Amino acid sequence: MTNPTPRPQTMAEKILSRRGTHTVYAGDLAVVEVDQVMVVDSIAQSFIQRMQQDLGATPKYPERVSIVIDHVAPASTVSVAQAQKEAREYAAQTGVRLFDVGRGICHQVLMEEGLARPGWIVLGSDSHSTTYGAVAAFGSGMGATDIALAAASGKTWLKVPDSVKVTFTGDLRPGVTAKDVALEMIRRLGADGATYQSIEMHAGDRFTRGERMTLANLCVEAGAKAGLVVPGGEILTAYGYDIPEWVYPDEGATYVQSIEIDLGTLNPRMSAPSEVDNVFDVAQLREDLRDVHVDQVFIGTCTNGRIEDLHAAADVLRGRRVAPGTRLLVIPASSQVMEEAMADGTLLTLQRAGAVLGTPGCGPCMGRHQGVLAPGEVCVSTSNRNFIGRMGDKDARIYLASPAVAAATAVMGRVALSEDVLAQGEVA
Ligand SMILES: CC(C)[C@H](C(=O)O)[C@@H](O)C(=O)O
Numbered sequence: 001m002t003n004p005t006p007r008p009q010t011m012a013e014k015i016l017s018r019r020g021t022h023t024v025y026a027g028d029l030a031v032v033e034v035d036q037v038m039v040v041d042s043i044a045q046s047f048i049q050r051m052q053q054d055l056g057a058t059p060k061y062p063e064r065v066s067i068v069i070d071h072v073a074p075a076s077t078v079s080v081a082q083a084q085k086e087a088r089e090y091a092a093q094t095g096v097r098l099f100d101v102g103r104g105i106c107h108q109v110l111m112e113e114g115l116a117r118p119g120w121i122v123l124g125s126d127s128h129s130t131t132y133g134a135v136a137a138f139g140s141g142m143g144a145t146d147i148a149l150a151a152a153s154g155k156t157w158l159k160v161p162d163s164v165k166v167t168f169t170g171d172l173r174p175g176v177t178a179k180d181v182a183l184e185m186i187r188r189l190g191a192d193g194a195t196y197q198s199i200e201m202h203a204g205d206r207f208t209r210g211e212r213m214t215l216a217n218l219c220v221e222a223g224a225k226a227g228l229v230v231p232g233g234e235i236l237t238a239y240g241y242d243i244p245e246w247v248y249p250d251e252g253a254t255y256v257q258s259i260e261i262d263l264g265t266l267n268p269r270m271s272a273p274s275e276v277d278n279v280f281d282v283a284q285l286r287e288d289l290r291d292v293h294v295d296q297v298f299i300g301t302c303t304n305g306r307i308e309d310l311h312a313a314a315d316v317l318r319g320r321r322v323a324p325g326t327r328l329l330v331i332p333a334s335s336q337v338m339e340e341a342m343a344d345g346t347l348l349t350l351q352r353a354g355a356v357l358g359t360p361g362c363g364p365c366m367g368r369h370q371g372v373l374a375p376g377e378v379c380v381s382t383s384n385r386n387f388i389g390r391m392g393d394k395d396a397r398i399y400l401a402s403p404a405v406a407a408a409t410a411v412m413g414r415v416a417l418s419e420d421v422l423a424q425g426e427v428a
């Protein structure tokens with residue numbers, strides 16, 4: 001094969017070239033090494049079946065495979081319990097890593113365990129595997145068959161995605177968060193506006209690792225194959241990762257689309273039912289929904305269940321109470337987040353305000369347990385999906401927002417901004 005004349009590359013092209021056999025560009029097929037394969041509980045049974053029955057294989061590098069029991073954990077039914085039992089047995093037999101009930105949501109856990117690193121390729125049996133792009137890992141979701149092939153061979157093949165360049169300028173105003181930025185980005189791109197593309201986010205030294213996870217996490221909601229945040233500032237040093245020089249995109253790389261978001265112009269945003277790109281200013285929805293009672297508020301998930309998210313919620317809820325007739329569920333994204341929130345008093349603040357605390361994991365995010373919605377109920381959630389039936393009944397309505405907005409909504413019992421609550425002064 002003749003090598004093409006080298007051209008400037010995007011970050012996706014860089015990583016897929018480096019981990020592959022030769023230099024590749026958007027549209028090329030790449031065969032690449034996979035640094036970590038992640039399997040979630042809901043997919044574990046089909047993964048094991050593909051491995052054992054279809055491929056007759058065991059994982060080529062067991063240390064590169066992790067199974068996480070997080071989506072319906074602890075188990076809700078006998079069949080779920082059986083599937084989880086099989087996953088545990090499989091891990092014990094093959095030596096792959098197992099993160100059992102209570103350790104937390106797959107993406108949060110892999111990041112905490114250092115199983116996603118700059119320049120790595122991380123494949124997950126979960127669509128929000130784009131989250132690993134927070135640390136400049138090419139993270140992507142695939143189905144059970146592709147995941148099994150990657151575990152069996154240590155490799156995968158894929159078409160190199162086109163890239164969309166998103167540049168952030170300016171600085172966020174108080175009360176505006178990475179979730180609001182992510183929702184604005186999805187609104188601008190549209191729910192399928194980046195289908196099979198890599199969203200390459202240029203943020204300079206803005207955003208913490210957790211905030212970068214929120215941004216990369218939402219990218220799949222625009223249909224993206226990957227969501228890569230170009231390393232800058234704090235993530236260079238704070239997590240002990242070396243950022244290889246080769247991972248940075250080249251000046252002059254080719255993008256199919258470029259957008260710029262001036263952070264200084266953003267207000268708190270909310271995605272209204274039933275599409276994630278149906279995004280409005282919270283201030284507007286607060287007026288439109290003045291008479292709408294919110295039945296459930298859910299703070300958690302791989303999008304916004306981290307310590308800074310619980311802190312943001314506690315800052316609003318401290319000394320206050322959840323409104324009568326509103327349920328507030330708080331589920332830390334991992335046991336590590338839970339421990340931190342326990343140690344610094346955040347959980348006590350939330351509990352005293354009337355929150356119901358749950359086991360680290362996905363909780364009611366996809367409507368399988370721990371807070372399923374009844375017909376007609378309204379939920380404000382910090383998660384990433386609000387399509388019909390996502391959290392239970394098809395006639396329930398889900399609004400997506402930041403933890404601060406979710407907490408304020410819990411206090412008021414209707415859509416609210418944190419300033420509405422803080423303006424009331426400390427209650428006790
Ligand atoms: C269960 C899993 C495969 C699913 C996904 O792929 O995203 C879930 O995490 C979700 O958020 O809908």
Ligand code: SF4
Pocket residue numbers: 071105106126128301302303361362365366383384
């Ligand atoms: S928290 Fe929700 S979005 Fe994230 S992996 Fe779990 S079910 Fe999927």
